[in-house]
Amino acid sequence: MKYFAYGSNMDPDRMRERGVFFTERRRAILEGWKLLFNKVSSRNPSEGFANIEREEGSVVEGILYEIRDSDLEKLDSYEGCPEHYVRIRVRVKLDDGSEVEAVTYVANPSKVRSGLKPSREYLSHLLKGCDLLSKEYCERLRKLETLD
DSSP, X not given: OEEEEOSGGGSHHHXXXXXXXXXXEEEEEEEEEEEEEEEEXXXXXXXXXXXXXXXXXXXXXXXXXXXXXXXXXXXXXHTTTTTTEEEEEXXXXXXXXXXXXXXXXXXXXXXXXXXXXXXXXXXXXXXXXXXXXXXXXXXXXXXXXXXX
């Protein structure tokens, strides 16, 4: 099963710590969506976790994992699905130009608020994906204003 991570799960160590086994990890692009940090953190109401929303002309880079079907339940649990995040299917583009269907998560609208910022610690997990993401995208992530 293919899972598209655009937030803290781009960090392969975080995936391993969560007990999610993956056999493949590669860059993928989700066209027509934008990255936001508007998902209210359960630990700090001023902290924003990653979320994606549709926006024509925008692009979200992320990590495509090949995971076991049985590990989807673990991801659901860590993502607080369906209370905090809702699982959806998307089509992502690979570096060779091909497209594949993958599972990802979007924030439950009841948990979204504007004016939030990620913490440095949270953002550090996203930056662990920079071994595969484009330099330009990683530079944008590094320049994000954080809560602390």
